[in-house]
Amino acid sequence: MKQLLFTLFILAVVPKFIFAQHSDENRSIRQLQSYEDSLVTLGKQVINNDTEMERINANQAFIKTLVNALKIPNSFLFLFDSVKSVSIINSPDNRFRIISWPIVFDDGSYRFYGTVQMNTGGKLLMFPLSDFSASIKSPEDTVNDNHKWFGAEYYRIIPVYSPKLYYVLLGWKGNTIKSTKKVIEILSFKDDKPVLGMPVFEGNGKTRKRVVFEYTRQASMLLRYVPEQDLIVFDHLTPPDPKLKEQRDTYGPDLTYDGYKLKNGRWVYIDNLDMRNVPDNHDANYIDPKKQAEIDRAMAKKE
Known part of the structure; x- marks a missing residue:
């Protein structure tokens, strides 16, 4: 009963x-x-x-x-x-996702916003990203936390299972009315909090904590990951005239490619890569938000 x-x-x-x-x-x-x-x-x-x-x-x-x-x-x-x-991308291991986006100012400059949301299975845990770019004088030599972020809009996350797990982030960084930047960022976690930057890029007698490219706003730059080769490929940037060597806002692709090859948890610089197969230009054609605004306005007039 x-x-x-x-x-x-x-x-x-x-x-x-x-x-x-x-x-x-x-x-x-x-x-x-x-x-x-x-x-x-x-x-x-x-x-x-x-x-x-x-x-x-x-x-x-x-x-x-x-x-x-x-x-x-x-x-x-x-x-x-x-x-x-906005860009919303999950890490391949689904540990977190990054939401990032820019706002464009009237003078052609940008400020970036974002957050790292952790996969907790329930309650929210996130780390807001505060763009500190203007105060970071030497970004390739700096390790920061999420409160001093070298802002960018990310489009790729690459986990690296070295002795210490870290993630490579590929990002687009609108800069000024004259130039654009792209960045190879490193994200790791210490005591369950994000750390940005790590001395893992080797090349030209220098170790970098992140890699920053600057080039004329009139050009597109390829920056992509080739997983089959553990290789980050990018356009080699040069000025139109050697006399303009110090003016990064004049630089553009010269139709050759360089890269970083993953070796023992570190990224080793390789110049003049032999690119028999033309890489996918999807990353190179990343649309500037201001150009997208012009497209949206044109479409609105047609409707």
Whole structure:
């Protein structure tokens, strides 16, 4: 009799628990979808609004909305793939994801925003990234935390399983009205907190903690990872005239390629790579947000 009563109790209670759990999940999904719709609208405003102050205000609203969305339990599993104004990439081991994006100022300069969201399986754990670029005088020699970030919009994460696990980040960094930058960043974790930069790049008699490329804004630069060869490939940049050697905003690709080859957990510089197969130009054609704004305005006029 007791066993029968227990069975009846289980049959009565468990479905309600499952239904409640399912109902909570559906509620969270609806909330996240609503936040996503708001982020789509605000993200377009961050790029397309005509005045600098309007873009700044839209960006502040975007940040507030994003944080509220990420606070929802299990938000890490929500893709936010309709939000095209930001880069959202997961580490291949799914340990974390990075959300990053720029805002463009009227003088052609940029400021970057972002966060590292950890995969906790529930409660939010994230590390906001504060762009400290203007105060970092020697970025290739500096190790920072997330509060002193050399801002960029990332498009690739490469885990390196050396004695100490770290991640290589490939990023685009709009710079000024004259030049653009790209960066090879290193992200690691110490005491479960992010560390940016690590002395793992060897070449030309120097060890770098990150690698920064600067070139004319009129050009595109290839920077991509070739996983089959553990190789980071990039355009060799040169000035149009040797007299302009010190003016990095005149540099551009000269149709040759250099790279960094992974050896024993470190990246060794290789010049003049033999590229028999032309690499994928997807990374080189990364669209400047200001150019994207012009495209969006043109499309709006047609509609």
